[in-house]
Amino acid sequence: MSKDRTFTIQLDEDLCKGSDCYICVNACPKGVFAEGERITPKGLRPSQVKDPDECIGCEICEFLCPDLGITVEEVGGTERVITSTPKGGATAPASGGWTTVQSSLDPGTHYMIGDEACAEGAIAAGCRFYAGYPITPASEIMVHMAKRLVQTDGVFIQMEDEIGSMAAVIGASWAGIKSMTATAGPGFSLMTENVGYACMTETPCVVVDVQRAGPSTGQASRPASGDVMQAKWGTHGGVEIIALAPWSVQEMYDLTIKAFNLAERFRVPVILLADAVTGHLRESFQVEETMELFDRIKVPGAPPFGSDDESGVPSMPSFGEGEELLITGSTHDRYGVRKTADPVVHERLVKRISKKIIAHMEEITDYELYFEDGAQRVVVAYGSTARSALWAVKAARERGERVGMLRLKSLWPFPGELIRDWGRRCEEFIVPETNLGQISQVVQQHTANPVSLVSQTNGEIMDPRRVRDFLMGRKSH
Amino acid sequence: MGEMLREKYVRQPTPFCAGCGHGIFMNAFLHAADEMGLDFRGTVFVSGIGCGAWVPSPHFRADTLHVTHGRAIAFATGVKLARPELNVVVISGDGDIATIGGNHLIHAARRNVPIKVFCLNNLVYGMTGGQVSATTPQGDITSTTPQGNPERAFDLVALARGAGAPYVARFPVVRARKLTKGIINALRFDQFAFMDVLSLCPTQYGRANRAKLGFEGPSLIWGMLEWQKEVCVNREKAGPEEMNGKILIGEWYAES
Numbered sequence: 146m147s148k149d150r151t152f153t154i155q156l157d158e159d160l161c162k163g164s165d166c167y168i169c170v171n172a173c174p175k176g177v178f179a180e181g182e183r184i185t186p187k188g189l190r191p192s193q194v195k196d197p198d199e200c201i202g203c204e205i206c207e208f209l210c211p212d213l214g215i216t217v218e219e220v221g222g223t224e225r226v227i228t229s230t231p232k233g234g235a236t237a238p239a240s241g242g243w244t245t246v247q248s249s250l251d252p253g254t255h256y257m258i259g260d261e262a263c264a265e266g267a268i269a270a271g272c273r274f275y276a277g278y279p280i281t282p283a284s285e286i287m288v289h290m291a292k293r294l295v296q297t298d299g300v301f302i303q304m305e306d307e308i309g310s311m312a313a314v315i316g317a318s319w320a321g322i323k324s325m326t327a328t329a330g331p332g333f334s335l336m337t338e339n340v341g342y343a344c345m346t347e348t349p350c351v352v353v354d355v356q357r358a359g360p361s362t363g364q365a366s367r368p369a370s371g372d373v374m375q376a377k378w379g380t381h382g383g384v385e386i387i388a389l390a391p392w393s394v395q396e397m398y399d400l401t402i403k404a405f406n407l408a409e410r411f412r413v414p415v416i417l418l419a420d421a422v423t424g425h426l427r428e429s430f431q432v433e434e435t436m437e438l439f440d441r442i443k444v445p446g447a448p449p450f451g452s453d454d455e456s457g458v459p460s461m462p463s464f465g466e467g468e469e470l471l472i473t474g475s476t477h478d479r480y481g482v483r484k485t486a487d488p489v490v491h492e493r494l495v496k497r498i499s500k501k502i503i504a505h506m507e508e509i510t511d512y513e514l515y516f517e518d519g520a521q522r523v524v525v526a527y528g529s530t531a532r533s534a535l536w537a538v539k540a541a542r543e544r545g546e547r548v549g550m551l552r553l554k555s556l557w558p559f560p561g562e563l564i565r566d567w568g569r570r571c572e573e574f575i576v577p578e579t580n581l582g583q584i585s586q587v588v589q590q591h592t593a594n595p596v597s598l599v600s601q602t603n604g605e606i607m608d609p610r611r612v613r614d615f616l617m618g619r620k621s622h
Numbered sequence: 623m624g625e626m627l628r629e630k631y632v633r634q635p636t637p638f639c640a641g642c643g644h645g646i647f648m649n650a651f652l653h654a655a656d657e658m659g660l661d662f663r664g665t666v667f668v669s670g671i672g673c674g675a676w677v678p679s680p681h682f683r684a685d686t687l688h689v690t691h692g693r694a695i696a697f698a699t700g701v702k703l704a705r706p707e708l709n710v711v712v713i714s715g716d717g718d719i720a721t722i723g724g725n726h727l728i729h730a731a732r733r734n735v736p737i738k739v740f741c742l743n744n745l746v747y748g749m750t751g752g753q754v755s756a757t758t759p760q761g762d763i764t765s766t767t768p769q770g771n772p773e774r775a776f777d778l779v780a781l782a783r784g785a786g787a788p789y790v791a792r793f794p795v796v797r798a799r800k801l802t803k804g805i806i807n808a809l810r811f812d813q814f815a816f817m818d819v820l821s822l823c824p825t826q827y828g829r830a831n832r833a834k835l836g837f838e839g840p841s842l843i844w845g846m847l848e849w850q851k852e853v854c855v856n857r858e859k860a861g862p863e864e865m866n867g868k869i870l871i872g873e874w875y876a877e878s
């Protein structure tokens with residue numbers, strides 16, 4: 146720093162924010178900088194280098210400029226070497242799509258509770274990251290995952306709350322690992338903001354909500370289906386979501402695998418809407434020798450947040466692949482660049498992340514029909530309630546009632562076309578629900594036929610006699 | 623250096639107000655990253671919501687994850703556990719990290735997840751209009767404490783140390799070289815590292831407290847930088863008298 150050395154000072158006027166800053170003007174011990182005289186088109190008055198000869202090379206201006214607008218260099222000095230690794234192009238190989246793999250469980254019959262079968266389904270689907278927070282009746286999923294992820298070289302973490310659990314799951318997904326969490330009503334409420342973040346950033350992950358009787362703490366170990374609408378609309382902003390509803394331990398296993406496949410296929414969070422019955426029930430279930438798994442499509446260099454197809458699913462790279470990912474929950478273009486005031490970009494994005502689900506309705510929708518022949522009245526049921534409903538439908542059939550049943554294995558996106566179809570063939574729909582009427586309202590939106598709700602909100606599994614009596618015309622419900 | 627750092631590491635000019643302390647931190651961070659040869663390609667920057675969160679995203683030419691308000695550390699925990707070989711660096715504001723996100727901060731410190739957390743502490747919520755933060759000093763004026771903040775502020779160094787963070791530091795942006803060295807130490811540290819970066823928000827905090835704190839000088843930001851110099855003392859140098867009303871700066875390593 147002596148005066149026998151000379152320095153050049155470059156000041157980038159386009160970056161300088163001018164008179165409200167002038168840190169350089171005030172910081173320089175030698176008065177090298179001065180207040181500017183020129184006013185830029187932006188109305189700023191950038192500082193100016195007045196006496197470069199005075200510079201002693203202390204570089205304080207360079208360090209303090211908030212806009213990296215100043216470069217001090219010694220004349221004839223050694224040029225500084227750039228030590229960091231230069232930017233490289235994206236290098237990961239293209240990957241993803243369907244593959245057939247061996248089941249992780251031995252093929253054959255297994256006997257477990259639903260929560261454990263769900264965890265096994267996750268392991269089978271390739272899930273290697275679990276973050277969660279204990280809550281009844283979902284804790285057994287977590288406990289089982291804690292054990293299984295040790296055996297499979299995965300990562301398990303009990304987070305400080307459900308907000309953090311959902312956050313960690315999304316972080317892990319972008320790190321390239323299939324990830325999940327499981328919770329129940331109160332925890333699901335805490336997760337919803339980050340579920341929306343997963344929708345907006347198109348992050349594949351699975352969220353299991355083992356529903357219990359709410360609102361609030363409600364009845365912790367008792368079943369209900371009060372979170373059906375929350376799964377769909379819980380996060381703000383209102384976009385389409387995928388939710389599946391298992392009715393058995395078999396489906397706790399199968400639909401968990403399906404949930405991962407859909408999450409990876411469409412780059413979305415998928416909600417598995419179980420309940421205290423399907424979570425805690427112990428039943429046998431079958432495991433096949435092989436199964437089909439989908440892994441997220443990765444095309445190096447492709448835009449990670451956009452597609453020419455308005456219902457397209459973009460390629461998903463991971464961290465550490467040189468893609469310089471810009472991931473944000475704010476409105477962004479196809480490269481992740483924030484466009485928070487652009488109406489066109491916003492509408493295109495919100496429509497696409499919904500259309501990519503709606504346009505693939507057929508691929509997602511899953512249901513089963515029972516006693517469809519000649520059914521004049523159709524019971525629409527899902528989750529554990531469908532077990533009671535099927536008993537009731539059988540009982541009514543035996544007594545000569547022309548009733549059939551449609552069991553929805555996927556609730557969202559709602560298969561409205563199916564209801565419209567049946568509406569033409571039947572006279573009436575009956576929807577038993579362990580809530581105050583959620584899917585019944587949606588059914589009504591898709592038909593002009595009468596829709597009756599058989600509601601039970603006492604924290605018990607749907608009483609099959611209640612449904613039967615309704616079907617038999619007895620008003621005991 | 624300025625030009626080279628920009629070309630090498632920065633995508634675009636920042637939208638920060640003139641003189642924003644977050645810009646000075648960004649400058650120091652890039653000097654540090656370049657000096658130590660931080661591999662940007664192997665680094666993921668995670669930030670929440672707020673002006674401070676904009677330092678890495680959308681500016682840094684690296685993988686960036688710009689998340690929900692307060693949750694950056696929880697997202698970062700997921701990334702780091704899933705891919706331990708990546709450097710995971712959180713850069714966000716005091717509102718984000720220490721107020722709404724305080725729970726994640728203490729638990730990450732307790733767990734000793736090897737991520738690096740830089741809390742850009744400008745004592746206020748800059749982005750949303752200068753509301754009080756958990757780090758706003760008692761008595762200071764903010765848009766939601768027009769008569770002076772009635773609450774006490776967090777001492778983030780004490781908080782992080784109390785939660786078990788093995789490396790904790792505090793540096794003001796005005797001490798740019800010290801700050802740069804500290805950033806290098808934090809980034810090189812192989813466990814959880816937390817830095818309370820004393821940043822400055824001339825627009826929201828400066829204007830509201832100019833009279834009260836006497837930010838004198840040819841410009842508001844310069845007055846604030848001078849004030850930082852005045853109130854900060856090195857922890858090694860400070861005796862009990864010097865400490866009165868002062869802010870200790872430096873590094874705290876847990877005894878191992």
Ligand SMILES: Cc1ncc(C[n+]2csc(CCOP(=O)(O)OP(=O)(O)O)c2C)c(N)n1
Nearest residue numbers: 671672673674691715716717718747748749
């Ligand atoms: C859940 C939620 N609550 C509130 C907000 C609004 N909000 C955005 S930034 C912010 C405060 C940011 O303050 P700080 O982290 O100190 O950053 P600064 O702007 O001061 O750098 C708030 C409250 C939000 N985005 N999300």
Ligand code: SF4
Nearest residue numbers: 161162166167169210
């Ligand atoms: S420090 Fe930078 S932004 Fe501030 S006046 Fe000087 S050149 Fe302009």
Ligand code: SF4
Nearest residue numbers: 638639642673748823
């Ligand atoms: S509001 Fe404050 S923190 Fe935000 S850019 Fe302006 S000066 Fe910086």
